[in-house]
Amino acid sequence: MPGGTNMAMATHDSGARWKTFLSEAKEQEITLLLSKQTASPVIEVSFHDLTGFDPEFAEDILSSPRLIISSGHKVLSEICRDRGVDLDAMIRLSDLPRDTMRPLRDIGSRDIDKLRSLDVIVTKMSQLKPRIHLAVFQCETCGNTQQVDQTNESELVEPIRCPPDTGCGASIRGTDSTRFNLVMNVSRMINNQWLEIQELPENVPSGAQPSRAQVLLEGDLVNKHLPGQRITANVIPVVRSEIKRNKKTPMFDIIYHMVSSTHESVPFTEIKISDEEREQIEGVAAMENLMQVMQNSIAPSIFANDKLKLIKRSLALQLFGGVRRKTSDDSYLRGDIHILLMGDPGVAKSQLLGYMSNISPRGKFASGGGTTGAGLTAAAIRDTFGDGRFALEAGVLPLSDRGLAAIDEFDKISNEDRSSMHPAMEQQRIFVAKGGITATLPARCAVLAAANPEGGRFSNRNERSSIMTSFKETGLPYPLASRFDLLWLIRDETEVTTDTKIARHILDIRTSSVSENRSQEIDYEPDQSDGDEIFSVGVDGKKHLTIEFLRKYVAFAKRNYFPTLNDKAKLAIEQYYVNIRNETSKQDRSAGNYESEGDKDRVIPITARAIEALIRLTEAHARMHLKEIADEDDAKVALAVYKHWREDSKIEDESELHSGVSASKRSANQTNQTIRKVIREICMERGGSAGIDQIYNRAIDLGITEPQVDEVISSMSISGEIFSPRGGTYSFVR
Ligand code: ADP
Numbered sequence: 088m089p090g091g092t093n094m095a096m097a098t099h100d101s102g103a104r105w106k107t108f109l110s111e112a113k114e115q116e117i118t119l120l121l122s123k124q125t126a127s128p129v130i131e132v133s134f135h136d137l138t139g140f141d142p143e144f145a146e147d148i149l150s151s152p153r154l155i156i157s158s159g160h161k162v163l164s165e166i167c168r169d170r171g172v173d174l175d176a177m178i179r180l181s182d183l184p185r186d187t188m189r190p191l192r193d194i195g196s197r198d199i200d201k202l203r204s205l206d207v208i209v210t211k212m213s214q215l216k217p218r219i220h221l222a223v224f225q226c227e228t229c230g231n232t233q234q235v236d237q238t239n240e241s242e243l244v245e246p247i248r249c250p251p252d253t254g255c256g257a258s259i260r261g262t263d264s265t266r267f268n269l270v271m272n273v274s275r276m277i278n279n280q281w282l283e284i285q286e287l288p289e290n291v292p293s294g295a296q297p298s299r300a301q302v303l304l305e306g307d308l309v310n311k312h313l314p315g316q317r318i319t320a321n322v323i324p325v326v327r328s329e330i331k332r333n334k335k336t337p338m339f340d341i342i343y344h345m346v347s348s349t350h351e352s353v354p355f356t357e358i359k360i361s362d363e364e365r366e367q368i369e370g371v372a373a374m375e376n377l378m379q380v381m382q383n384s385i386a387p388s389i390f391a392n393d394k395l396k397l398i399k400r401s402l403a404l405q406l407f408g409g410v411r412r413k414t415s416d417d418s419y420l421r422g423d424i425h426i427l428l429m430g431d432p433g434v435a436k437s438q439l440l441g442y443m444s445n446i447s448p449r450g451k452f453a454s455g456g457g458t459t460g461a462g463l464t465a466a467a468i469r470d471t472f473g474d475g476r477f478a479l480e481a482g483v484l485p486l487s488d489r490g491l492a493a494i495d496e497f498d499k500i501s502n503e504d505r506s507s508m509h510p511a512m513e514q515q516r517i518f519v520a521k522g523g524i525t526a527t528l529p530a531r532c533a534v535l536a537a538a539n540p541e542g543g544r545f546s547n548r549n550e551r552s553s554i555m556t557s558f559k560e561t562g563l564p565y566p567l568a569s570r571f572d573l574l575w576l577i578r579d580e581t582e583v584t585t586d587t588k589i590a591r592h593i594l595d596i597r598t599s600s601v602s603e604n605r606s607q608e609i610d611y612e613p614d615q616s617d618g619d620e621i622f623s624v625g626v627d628g629k630k631h632l633t634i635e636f637l638r639k640y641v642a643f644a645k646r647n648y649f650p651t652l653n654d655k656a657k658l659a660i661e662q663y664y665v666n667i668r669n670e671t672s673k674q675d676r677s678a679g680n681y682e683s684e685g686d687k688d689r690v691i692p693i694t695a696r697a698i699e700a701l702i703r704l705t706e707a708h709a710r711m712h713l714k715e716i717a718d719e720d721d722a723k724v725a726l727a728v729y730k731h732w733r734e735d736s737k738i739e740d741e742s743e744l745h746s747g748v749s750a751s752k753r754s755a756n757q758t759n760q761t762i763r764k765v766i767r768e769i770c771m772e773r774g775g776s777a778g779i780d781q782i783y784n785r786a787i788d789l790g791i792t793e794p795q796v797d798e799v800i801s802s803m804s805i806s807g808e809i810f811s812p813r814g815g816t817y818s819f820v821r
């Protein structure tokens with residue numbers, strides 16, 4: 088068996104080959120290692136370089152990677168020791184040849200103990216645990232010590248016999264038997280960690296569950312990955328026999344030992360765009376009526392009345408999103424556009440969300456009520472990997488990093504998610520400190536949420552009631568409303584003409600679509616399978632972009648275009664903002680309000696938040712048109728969408744978005760007035776500021792509870808009437 092001998096030869100002389108390679112090609116790195124200036128005692132060896140240096144040896148590594156890599160660790164550590172530095176140095180083999188790449192679901196018996204690369208997303212990460220990798224045992228009889236390499240993470244390998252040349256030669260069985268004790272303080276430990284990985288959702292055949300696997304990481308690789316990250320993992324699949332009722336079985340589980348890993352460098356690498364497709368995209372981007380085409384392409388099977396058309400436009404803008412920016416103080420400004428769809432049941436909210444998560448690169452659909460495990464943000468769960476330690480699992484938001492998270496039944500999200508959603512949506516990071524794990528997971532995704540009213544249907548609003556009345560009916564906490572750039576309300580209104588059109592539309596779709604059984608492939612969807620078509624025609628006879636093409640378009644635009652606003656665009660937004668603020672203050676004055684105390688019921692018609700939303704919408708429109716500069720045309724469309732939203736929502740006082748209380752309500756509310764008076768009195772008495780306890784005390788005397796005080800104070804702080812000079816004290820502005 089020549090192959091067998093070769094392999095034995097290869098592993099046999101690997102020590103010498105490593106020594107030659109390391110001392111000739113890696114001298115600099117070794118010097119650096121010895122000076123202990125590197126973060127971890129690791130030398131990266133590019134497989135490509137190794138092939139250039141010693142092609143035969145590189146081939147050997149591919150056929151028996153485990154033995155050769157571990158011999159590399161030993162040789163490197165020896166080199167260090169010879170030069171007087173005691174290190175457990177390691178080799179990280181990177182740049183594996185392309186043909187080691189495999190889909191996770193295809194890994195089987197032929198891949199065992201070979202080098203493989205997997206494109207995956209990390210879903211869970213465990214706590215660290217130290218493991219002995221080099222055990223030192225002492226013989227009870229003669230006191231001689233010996234070292235045993237521990238290559239199997241699931242059992243400790245103990246010596247069978249004390250070596251006769253250095254020790255007494257006694258074995259663990261027989262008449263002169265001895266025992267061996269592990270000497271902890273000289274045994275070598277290494278940190279390890281488990282990851283759970285999952286195939287990239289894009290590579291999963293439709294309808295199938297993504298394959299998952301567990302990866303063991305050691306040394307410098309621990310804490311390098313975060314749940315939600317997409318990585319190329321270079322691994323060696325190894326087998327562990329399954330254990331049932333304390334007995335080994337002939338079945339084997341595959342686990343993966345990580346050799347090295349790379350993070351994706353360009354976003355959306357999973358979406359390949361050919362030169363031809365690039366030209367097609369540029370062609371479509373130049374179309375005169377691009378916005379109209381986009382609108383038609385968002386869920387063509389959903390019939391749109393005027394309002395839904397506008398909603399579809401805003402959803403198209405959301406797909407492209409604004410530009411995330413880093414400020415001078417190292418914080419980030421969100422670029423993604425968050426949209427909330429509130430609506431009566433049966434108005435196609437869920438269907439819209441499904442569509443959007445499908446169109447968007449890295450889109451994910453989840454139901455607020457039905458998310459299991461990590462929920463929307465993240466969760467620390469004990470014993471996921473079967474060894475008692477905590478693991479951090481990524482929820483929907485981190486998993487749709489750089490994409491879109493469509494969250495249906497948003498009103499039914501768990502209490503835990505409710506509190507964590509707020510920072511997650513604004514900072515787009517999820518901070519976790521649970522079960523001994525602290526981590527910050529990136530969640531740079533747009534949120535498209537749908538909410539139903541608690542009472543089944545939204546109550547009929549009168550002319551002047553604002554969208555916050557409806558928001559309240561969803562039972563969601565008020566501050567969450569201010570995290571959304573746009574809030575839409577879709578009513579199930581009876582209107583004969585529209586009703587007829589919807590009925591006709593649905594009938595057309597239901598009767599013209601291909602019957603599933605009749606079509607050749609079971610999961611044939613006309614929109615999805617014709618991969619290279621740009622346009623298709625809906626039942627309404629309108630041309631729209633296919634889902635495949637639109638997804639590529641969005642990925643292309645998000646990857647390559649980061650528009651900035653020019654002066655004219657800025658001016659347009661500024662004017663709108665200033666106008667609205669002026670108009671309201673004029674109205675106030677003409678109503679004779681100027682004599683009233685200015686701080687009492689000052690109307691906040693529009694807040695700075697709106698400007699941010701407008702910038703994002705403007706950038707998104709420019710990006711859709713593949714422009715680097717967002718100009719006044721882009722601002723105009725953004726303003727149109729935004730104005731419609733505001734008019735439709737009847738928001739007269741934007742601070743209502745934060746507090747749920749509008750200015751008119753604020754002034755009508757007797758309690759509010761009383762609390763204001765109390766704070767004012769205390770401020771007068773105490774030289775300008777009022778402590779919260781004093782406010783509580785006085786309020787309680789007047790029959791007002793602490794939560795009531797808190798609510799008013801928070802709305803006054805948000806609207807800028809009062810501020811807090813020190814923790815727990817409040818002063819009036821000016
Ligand atoms: P929701 O989530 O708002 O309760 P669904 O998305 O479940 O509503 O929609 C209910 C059904 O009504 C779906 O089959 C949907 O196709 C249909 N439907 C409702 N409105 C429309 C519309 N405007 N055009 C086409 N179909 C619609």
Ligand code: MG
Nearest residue numbers: 433436437495
């Ligand atoms: Mg629904």
